[in-house]
Amino acid sequence: xxxxxxxxxxxxxxxxxxxxxxxxxxxxxxxxxxxxxxxxxxxxxxxxxxxxxxxxxxxxxxxxxxxxxxxxxxxxxxxxxxxxxxxxxxxxxxxxxxxxxxxxxxxxxxxxxxxxxxxxxxxxxxxxxxxxxxxxxxxxxxxxxxxxxxxxxxxxxxxxxxxxxxxxxxxxxxxxxxxxxxxxxxxxxxxxxxxxxxxxxxxxxxxxxxxxxxxxxxxxxxxxxxxxxxxx
Numbered sequence: 222x223x224x225x226x227x228x229x230x231x232x233x234x235x236x237x238x239x240x241x242x243x244x245x246x247x248x249x250x251x252x253x254x255x256x257x258x259x260x261x262x263x264x265x266x267x268x269x270x271x272x273x274x275x276x277x278x279x280x281x282x283x284x285x286x287x288x289x290x291x292x293x294x295x296x297x298x299x300x301x302x303x304x305x306x307x308x309x310x311x312x313x314x315x316x317x318x319x320x321x322x323x324x325x326x327x328x329x330x331x332x333x334x335x336x337x338x339x340x341x342x343x344x345x346x347x348x349x350x351x352x353x354x355x356x357x358x359x360x361x362x363x364x365x366x367x368x369x370x371x372x373x374x375x376x377x378x379x380x381x382x383x384x385x386x387x388x389x390x391x392x393x394x395x396x397x398x399x400x401x402x403x404x405x406x407x408x409x410x411x412x413x414x415x416x417x418x419x420x421x422x423x424x425x426x427x428x429x430x431x432x433x434x435x436x437x438x439x440x441x442x443x444x445x446x447x448x449x450x451x452x453x
Contacts, residue, residue, distance in 0.1 A: 222257040225439040230255040268309035270370035285319040293327035296355030346401035352404040405436040
C-alpha cells in the first residue's frame, strides 16, 4: 500500500493544479498528500485515521479529501463498514474539509482487462479465478460476470465453491493444465495460504500442472484505474 501511495503521489505532482471545484486538487499551492489507512489491524479505528489525515492535509491548504476503498468486491466492508466510518469522520470534522468517498476499486471495468492479461501470460486447459468471497451474495456477481466473459471457472476462498472442489471437477473433465488467478490486490497471508494449498493439490493430483499467477499489485495499470476513479 505504501508503494502504491508513493506512485499515486508522484503522478499527482506531475499534473498541474486544478481549480477549486476540482475533485482532485485545488489551486492552492499546497503539498499534495497521499496516505493510506486500514479498516482492520490498525492502532486506531478508520474514522480516527481519516480525521488525523484530514486535519493534517487541511493544515497544508487542502480543502478536499478523496477516499478510495482498495477493495475488489462490494462486500460488507465496502457497502457498510467504510461508509459508516467515513460518516463518523465527517461528523467530527464538520466543514473543515470536504470528504468524498469514491467508488471502490473493483467497480472499475478496467479490472477485467487486467485479468485477461493474465490469461495471455499463462496458457492452460482451464483457468480458475479465485476471489475472497463475501457474506453478501450480491458481491460475487461481479466475479461471475468477469468469469463468464473470459471463460473462466470461479472459486472463492471464504465461501463455496472452493479451489479444491473446482480442481476436482476440472480433473474429472480431463483438464491437466490449470492456471489459478488470485483476484487479490496485494500479497499477504491469504495468498501465501493459497500457494500452500496448491502445493497440496499437486500431491493429490500429480498429473495436473498448476500455474499460480501473482496478485494484481501496485502496477501501472492499477494506478491508472485509481486515477480514473479519483477524477469521477
